[in-house]
Amino acid sequence: MIYLDNAATSFPKPETVFSSMEKCIRNYCANPGRGSHYMSVQSALAVNDTREKIASLLKIKDSLNICFTKNATEALNIAILGSLKEGDHVITTCMEHNSVLRPLKTMEKYSGIKLTIVDADGQGRIDPFIIKRHINRKTKLIACTLSSNVNGIILPVREIGKIAADKEIMFLLDASQGVGSIEVDLERIPASMLAFPGHKGLLGPQGTGGLYTAPGIRLNPLMSGGTGSRSEYLFQPDFLPDRFESGTLNTPGIVGLGAGIDFINKTGLSVIKTKKDELVKRLYDGLSQNKKIRVFSPPNVKENSGIIAFTVKDTDSTEVSTYLDRKYNIECRAGQHCAPLVHKHFNTSRTGMVRLSVGYFNTVSEIETTISAINRLVYEKTK
Numbered sequence: 001m002i003y004l005d006n007a008a009t010s011f012p013k014p015e016t017v018f019s020s021m022e023k024c025i026r027n028y029c030a031n032p033g034r035g036s037h038y039m040s041v042q043s044a045l046a047v048n049d050t051r052e053k054i055a056s057l058l059k060i061k062d063s064l065n066i067c068f069t070k071n072a073t074e075a076l077n078i079a080i081l082g083s084l085k086e087g088d089h090v091i092t093t094c095m096e097h098n099s100v101l102r103p104l105k106t107m108e109k110y111s112g113i114k115l116t117i118v119d120a121d122g123q124g125r126i127d128p129f130i131i132k133r134h135i136n137r138k139t140k141l142i143a144c145t146l147s148s149n150v151n152g153i154i155l156p157v158r159e160i161g162k163i164a165a166d167k168e169i170m171f172l173l174d175a176s177q178g179v180g181s182i183e184v185d186l187e188r189i190p191a192s193m194l195a196f197p198g199h200k201g202l203l204g205p206q207g208t209g210g211l212y213t214a215p216g217i218r219l220n221p222l223m224s225g226g227t228g229s230r231s232e233y234l235f236q237p238d239f240l241p242d243r244f245e246s247g248t249l250n251t252p253g254i255v256g257l258g259a260g261i262d263f264i265n266k267t268g269l270s271v272i273k274t275k276k277d278e279l280v281k282r283l284y285d286g287l288s289q290n291k292k293i294r295v296f297s298p299p300n301v302k303e304n305s306g307i308i309a310f311t312v313k314d315t316d317s318t319e320v321s322t323y324l325d326r327k328y329n330i331e332c333r334a335g336q337h338c339a340p341l342v343h344k345h346f347n348t349s350r351t352g353m354v355r356l357s358v359g360y361f362n363t364v365s366e367i368e369t370t371i372s373a374i375n376r377l378v379y380e381k382t383k
């Protein structure tokens with residue numbers, strides 16, 4: 001089997017992710033922060049250890065500004081629903097995932113926020129100055145993805161963050177695509193909030209993710225409940241991370257996420273990115289030569305988080321992914337990828353796109369097999 005759906009969730013995971021999770025469940029998986037007994041303390045220490053690892057990876061000064069969620073979607077919803085009110089204006093881009101678009105559109109429809117969605121250029125690039133031009137007195141938030149989950153293009157989030165900071169507007173960075181292979185340095189990117197999944201580039205298990213909020217950013221929590229802290233008090237604690245961590249955490253998952261980050265640190269971000277770049281370049285070169293194939297990802301791998309998206313002339317993307325799966329055991333994704341405005345932009349709403357998303361564990365030979373399989377499909381359809 002050749003797995004090329006790493007943008008949805010990474011597979012396989014490093015061995016240490018399995019072993020650390022098993023060790024946790026077998027030996028010390030009590031409820032973190034809910035007791036003073038040995039195992040509860042062990043669990044809490046393990047959760048905080050992963051918090052520290054994330055802080056160090058993203059250059060966040062205080063790890064308590066990171067709260068764990070079950071995925072990036074939950075983190076984005078806390079950030080969006082928790083920060084906006086009637087009359088606020090928000091700027092976002094056509095390159096966003098539905099996890100950003102849907103909460104914003106819902107608030108536009110039911111909560112009276114105003115929304116501006118800026119368009120991209122022919123490659124999906126966003127010009128920060130177009131964002132700047134749309135800022136008005138009421139602009140409260142700019143929300144932008146680090147990289148498109150459809151064609152992999154990396155957006156100029158540092159410049160966009162600086163524009164937001166200059167105007168004292170909140171900047172929400174959706175780091176779902178790219179974190180774990182692209183350097184995300186919050187000392188250089190002035191993000192007010194950053195949402196991340198643990199199960200994609202960070203190589204942790206599903207059911208993990210998180211939200212960073214910068215000092216001074218105060219959000220209303222989506223959920224209230226038990227935190228193990230200030231239990232005598234009938235309202236949600238004000239302090240982080242408890243404010244956003246109601247209910248029992250996914251301790252084994254968070255431990256596995258910590259092991260995923262250890263693997264990334266041991267291997268090196270640049271080594272991971274270089275390997276992915278090589279695979280992406282091979283895919284680009286191998287597919288873009290075929291006149292019946294249209295590639296939508298940028299030709300320069302430096303601008304790409306690890307995705308090649310394409311269409312085959314007169315063919316629905318699902319037909320291509322089904323062929324690759326059934327005939328070659330190549331696992332990739334077709335359709336809209338939860339990003340309808342990207343398809344509107346590239347005029348692929350009808351066919352969707354085929355998305356090949358590489359991971360560190362893919363090999364050159366897997367990529368060569370994939371290129372041959374796709375070229376074979378095109379040949380069979382057009383002979």
Ligand SMILES: Cc1ncc(COP(=O)(O)O)c(C=O)c1O
Nearest residue numbers: 071072073097099149176177197
């Ligand atoms: C850009 C982007 N944002 C948000 C998400 C949502 O991530 P999760 O599935 O962890 O909620 C995804 C998932 O594919 C994504 O690609």
